[in-house]
Amino acid sequence: xxxxxxxxxxxxxxxxxxxxxxxxxxxxxxxxxxxxxxxxxxxxxxxxxxxxxxxxxxxxxxxxxxxxxxxxxxxxxxxxxxxxxxxxxxxxxxxxxxxxxxxxxxxxxxxxxxxxxxxxxxxxxxxxxxxxxxxxxxxxxxxxxxxxxxxxxxxxxxxxxxxxxxxxxxxxxxxxxxxxxxxxxxxxxxxxxxxxxxxxxxxxxxxxxxxxxxxxxxxxxxxxxxxxxxxxxxxxxxxxxxxxxxxxxxxx
Amino acid sequence: xxxxxxxxxxxxxxxxxxxxxxxxxxxxxxxxxxxxxxxxxxxxxxxxxxxxxxxxxxxxxxxxxxxxxxxxxxxxxxxxxxxxxxxxxxxxxxxxxxxxxxxxxxxxxxxxxxxxxxxxxxxxxxxxxxxxxxxxxxxxxxxxxxxxxxxxxxxxxxxxxxxxxxxxxxxxxxxxxxxxxxxxxxxxxxxxxxxxxxxxxxxxxxxxxxxxxxxxxxxxxxxxxxxxxxxxxxxxxxxxxxxxxxxxxxxxxxxxxxxxxxxxxxxxxxxxxxxxxxxxxxxxxxxxxxxxxxxxxxxxxxxxxxxxxxxxxxxxxxxxxxxxxxxxxxxxxxxxxxxxxxxxxxxxxxxxxxxxxxxxxxxxxxxxxxxxxxxxxxxxxxxxxxxxxxxxxxxxxxxxxxxxxxxxxxxxxxxxxxxxxxxxxxxxxxxxxxxxxxxxxxxxxxxxxxxxxxxxxxxxxxxxxxxxxxxxxxxxxxxxxxxxxxxxxxxxxxxxxxxxxxxxxxxxxxxxxxxxxxxxxxxxxxxxxxxxxxxxxxxxxxxxxxxxxxxxxxxxxxxxxxxxxxxxxxxxxxxxxxxxxxxxxxxxxxxxxxxxxxxxxxxxxxxxxxxxxxxxxxxxxxxxx
Numbered sequence: 050x051x052x053x054x055x056x057x058x059x060x061x062x063x064x065x066x067x068x069x070x071x072x073x074x075x076x077x078x079x080x081x082x083x084x085x086x087x088x089x090x091x092x093x094x095x096x097x098x099x100x101x102x103x104x105x106x107x108x109x110x111x112x113x114x115x116x117x118x119x120x121x122x123x124x125x126x127x128x129x130x131x132x133x134x135x136x137x138x139x140x141x142x143x144x145x146x147x148x149x150x151x152x153x154x155x156x157x158x159x160x161x162x163x164x165x166x167x168x169x170x171x172x173x174x175x176x177x178x179x180x181x182x183x184x185x186x187x188x189x190x191x192x193x194x195x196x197x198x199x200x201x202x203x204x205x206x207x208x209x210x211x212x213x214x215x216x217x218x219x220x221x222x223x224x225x226x227x228x229x230x231x232x233x234x235x236x237x238x239x240x241x242x243x244x245x246x247x248x249x250x251x252x253x254x255x256x257x258x259x260x261x262x263x264x265x266x267x268x269x270x271x272x273x274x275x276x277x278x279x280x281x282x283x284x285x286x287x288x289x290x291x292x293x294x295x296x297x298x299x300x301x
Numbered sequence: 302x303x304x305x306x307x308x309x310x311x312x313x314x315x316x317x318x319x320x321x322x323x324x325x326x327x328x329x330x331x332x333x334x335x336x337x338x339x340x341x342x343x344x345x346x347x348x349x350x351x352x353x354x355x356x357x358x359x360x361x362x363x364x365x366x367x368x369x370x371x372x373x374x375x376x377x378x379x380x381x382x383x384x385x386x387x388x389x390x391x392x393x394x395x396x397x398x399x400x401x402x403x404x405x406x407x408x409x410x411x412x413x414x415x416x417x418x419x420x421x422x423x424x425x426x427x428x429x430x431x432x433x434x435x436x437x438x439x440x441x442x443x444x445x446x447x448x449x450x451x452x453x454x455x456x457x458x459x460x461x462x463x464x465x466x467x468x469x470x471x472x473x474x475x476x477x478x479x480x481x482x483x484x485x486x487x488x489x490x491x492x493x494x495x496x497x498x499x500x501x502x503x504x505x506x507x508x509x510x511x512x513x514x515x516x517x518x519x520x521x522x523x524x525x526x527x528x529x530x531x532x533x534x535x536x537x538x539x540x541x542x543x544x545x546x547x548x549x550x551x552x553x554x555x556x557x558x559x560x561x562x563x564x565x566x567x568x569x570x571x572x573x574x575x576x577x578x579x580x581x582x583x584x585x586x587x588x589x590x591x592x593x594x595x596x597x598x599x600x601x602x603x604x605x606x607x608x609x610x611x612x613x614x615x616x617x618x619x620x621x622x623x624x625x626x627x628x629x630x631x632x633x634x635x636x637x638x639x640x641x642x643x644x645x646x647x648x649x650x651x652x653x654x655x656x657x658x659x660x661x662x663x664x665x666x667x668x669x670x671x672x673x674x675x676x677x678x679x680x681x682x683x684x685x686x687x688x689x690x691x692x693x694x695x696x697x698x699x700x701x702x703x704x705x706x707x708x709x710x711x712x713x714x715x716x717x718x719x720x721x722x723x724x725x726x727x728x729x730x731x732x733x734x735x736x737x738x739x740x741x742x743x744x745x746x747x748x749x750x751x752x753x754x755x756x757x758x759x760x761x762x763x764x765x766x767x768x769x770x771x772x773x774x775x776x777x778x779x780x781x782x783x784x785x786x787x788x789x790x791x792x793x794x795x796x797x798x799x800x801x802x803x804x805x806x807x808x809x810x811x812x813x814x815x816x817x818x819x820x821x822x823x824x825x826x827x828x829x830x831x832x833x834x835x836x837x838x839x840x841x842x843x844x845x846x847x848x849x850x851x852x853x854x855x856x857x858x859x860x861x862x863x864x865x866x867x868x869x870x871x872x873x874x875x876x877x878x879x880x881x882x883x884x885x886x887x888x889x890x891x892x893x894x895x896x897x898x899x900x901x902x903x904x905x906x907x908x909x910x911x912x913x914x915x916x917x918x919x920x921x922x923x924x925x926x
Binding site: 066069090091092177181189192193195217220221222223224246247284 | 732
């Protein structure tokens, strides 16, 4: 099913914060249908890494391959057209546009009918947004704006989805729904890279996990290996691990 | 969570105490920026030129240079609102013209002894208009402010400057020039001296301001209005001061304009095109230092005058300069990096990183959070002496946006020592309720009381001063200021509060980051900075909005520990919004669930979580608490 070279492949990526390195040579692999989780302390360079992949931030070295094609020098919009979409941890919505209009903006380039269909899909996904579809976005609460930005990113059905802090500011019920959606997206053959502080959500969702520290990959492994590693290094209690393993068993 | 392991325990805490605090309280040696000598070079040079100009400079050059100085003054006047408040006033030329004409009007044929009065009239008028604009910018901001100031510019230009009796008509109105004293003080030299003295004064003034928290207050006012409210800064007062100073500088320049020519320039010289050129001066200077503003002004004005005799169109030339300067200032960092070839020299990068404090970010993960930081400064002041507490009571609060009832008849009470959590689905009105309690949104119905005091009608900054603390979902911190500046902002010079702020920075583990700009601080850590900022003011009731989103698990645990410890010792009331149930259940005693602007249920944590309705509307299926 997965051919060699398909999906996202990152080699030796470097991203600078001004003159200071934020990402110092990171390798990542994520095949279609897989979810790659990324964790790490604040300031480890997680967001910079995603921004570098999406082309939002200029990279200073290394290559990004999408389905075997080198896109390292492509501008952000072209990567977007190629199917890489990033959901920022901050809420980026068009404040004066309504929910529906924001979603339509996300479907730019699609046919009119398709935009309609997709919008409906998204509104089904987030019933809360359906209730408020005509409300201008600046009137929405923080969590609702976050839903809009996630939904907008999903509008084009991206090949490669970069999610920064999925659960940030969302009610538990919504997070539970979203994890299902992300799983489903991956099962449809998309590549998903997920940055998440909430380890519970991450271990439940991801197939592989990379632990980032100071701009480098400190550990990489499958989810259960990661859980054990985290436990070994004292980040997770044995009880947590049991819960995680149960969750993993139930989802995979 | 994945950080280098924080070992906790007494041994480490002790070690940390040595490393961080030493014997004195954790006050770094750094005491504000020192005055770089280079800053004084330019003003001193100008001053010397003014004295010696008559002998070494040809006449047209002296004239050009004194004009350039006036332009520089206007440029500086516009630099203030631009840099501090992010407002683009497009009426600089009209303000300068007002000062010039009113000065000339009173100076015409009058006695030399009344010069001071004329200057005051001219400059005062200019300041008054500028301050009025500043107050207007409380309501009309950004693009709208620029357009409004443009309207003011054109209005003054068309109405005031067309009055022949004021401007002196086509021939202009002569200004009494001072008699040369022993043949030494000619007009241009006087202009030179006045302008260069002003320049010196500004340089020293800026240096002084950078040492105080005034700068932080200004930047906060312009860049994060709600953040400024949250530290109790009177924004209108800051705007009055900034625009007043701006008017002062432009007014002085206007008077000098009239002075240097012996008559004010004709009205087209104060037209809208000149407003744009004046505004271009600070923008093209890259907005870094005052000296750069002067340098750009000199290039802008002197060069065309000098080159006019060579038949080069001056407008074309200024246009080209502007373009080059804009491009250079836009990509300043990249240009500088390329010049120094930084990317290829890791050691240079390291050096800069060290200087700018980026390494502090790494230290953040190496140093354990101080488990116990002594709560006194040299045994004198108890940094956590509680303030007597009052209860925050919101009665029947409703906030309606158009037809939507975002909050609908909510009663909430947080007494001293109480910890109450508000949870609810996204869009249930939690943050709006906070805003109503805090004064950011006027409630449609209901009252807010702090103890016996009705604070319903109070502006946000006044409520903060009364004893409310507030943090935001998206931290309202000014990007270009450091962590320390953000926390100190609005505190005037209260040493007790500064000591407490330093102590809290230690306590919350952000002390290592104190001197690095907020824009390099990770998102989650900014929340802690905001909590420190709020707590430093000894709030009676603290309102925090989603404090742990973006924090790692281990950081959350630490935050719980520190908050509970502080709260037990100081006894403030806590009202929080949070989705992370682990945090909520560990920290709060009472819980309130909101749905569609109304309170669904409230009570002790366990009772509420056991409620079937809560499970349905908020928690969903997957719950493990």
